[in-house]
Amino acid sequence: MNTDIRKAIEDSGLKYYQVAHAYGLTDSNFSRLLRFELPKEKRERVLEAIKTAKKTLFSR
Numbered sequence: 001m002n003t004d005i006r007k008a009i010e011d012s013g014l015k016y017y018q019v020a021h022a023y024g025l026t027d028s029n030f031s032r033l034l035r036f037e038l039p040k041e042k043r044e045r046v047l048e049a050i051k052t053a054k055k056t057l058f059s060r
Helices: 003-012 016-023 027-033 040-058
Strands: none
Touching: 003 040, 016 027, 016 040
């Protein structure tokens, strides 16, 4: 499930907890969120969190 999101996280060089923080969840709740296919709105929000986390963490 959500293989495209998982691949995007791995390709970005981020850890799941970093994306979870940018999304606004704890890492355990974020992992639970990814257990089932996400609706389009949540999928877009997760992909935006990946971009935000990458920009924030790698711009230092």
